[in-house]
Amino acid sequence: NDLGVNCMNLTKLECNFTPSSLSTGFPPHFNISLRVRAKLEDLVSPWLTVPWFLSCWNVTIGPPESIWVTPGEASLIIRFSSPFDVPPNLGYFQYYVHYWEKAGIQKVKGPFKSNSIVLDGLRPLREYCLQVKAHLFRTSCNTSRPGRLSNITCYETMMDATTKLQQVILIAVGVFLSLAALAGGCFFLVLRYKGLVKYWFHSPPSIPSQIEEYLKDPSQPILEALDKDTSPTDDAWDLVSVVAFPAKEQEDVPQTL
Structure with missing residues (x-):
């Protein structure tokens, strides 16, 4: 036939009349009438006439094909055919x-x-689901036919620059507050257990080396060693001054024994 479609002796219960190119096919403003019959070997059924079909009014619009969604910053980028x-x-x-x-x-x-459609104004880091639908507008017969919705698909948006900045600020504030709380807790513990902390960090008392040696060996003359270490000149005068007075003034100076 002129359409290049063979619908004779089919084993399936359907026949695709979709034209192979835009130059062929039923004209959209034509009323189309089809007849169908069944055949089994030599047995043939009568012809059955189906209702009239007008492409402008009776066509079924399927959903868009090859839908591709790319998550963006608080947006979704949708491409399809x-x-x-x-x-x-x-x-x-x-x-x-x-x-x-x-x-x-x-x-x-x-x-x-x-x-190509951009869904913007979405909330960042949120999961959105979507469907796409096509509407066919026939200028030749001034009609509009809605199509079917595509399958539901869900995607999560990415964070935008504002959300990234807020996240960095929140992390910095959280770290600062954690460090401040840790420092405050340490300061409170130091004040509360000041004596114990002082005891921990105070160096233990030590004894002189001579006494330590004496404790190790009591037979050593520790007292003589200590006397030898003490010099008799430790209490001596470092400087002697002689003051002379005139004879008359010397008589007035009281004598002290």
Whole structure:
């Protein structure tokens, strides 16, 4: 046939009339009527006429294909391909994104004409689920057909610069408070157990080496050694001054014995 589709002697209960190129296929403004019959060896059923089909009104739009999602800083970047090709002079697709934070309320963004969509304004480090849907607008017959939603996929957003800065500040403040609490605790313990700390860090008393030797060997003349170490000149005068007075003044000076 002209469509290049062979639907004779099929073993399956379906036949794909999708054209192999944009130059072939049923014209979108044509009413199409099909007849179907079954055959088993020499037995043939009567023809069954199916309801009229008009592409502008009865076409089923599938979900976008090859959906690829890249997590960004508090955003999701979505790329996909259209359900099928449409000649620009006959129509175009518009796309809607249904998304929600996991266990949250669903939101819808659109319409978009591009196959690359950026969902921004999301919360960082949160898991979001999404579905994409295509709407077909036929300019030739002035109709709009909504498509089916894609499968649900979930992704986690990345942290943005503000969140990174907040995280660094929180870590720094946490470390500072921990060190301050540790220093305060140590200071409190030192004040509370000051005597014990002083005892721990105080050097033990020591005895003179001569006494230590005497304790090791009591037969040593320790007293004589100590007397020898004491010099008799330790208490001697270092300097003697002689003061002379005149004879008259000397008489006035009282004599002291």
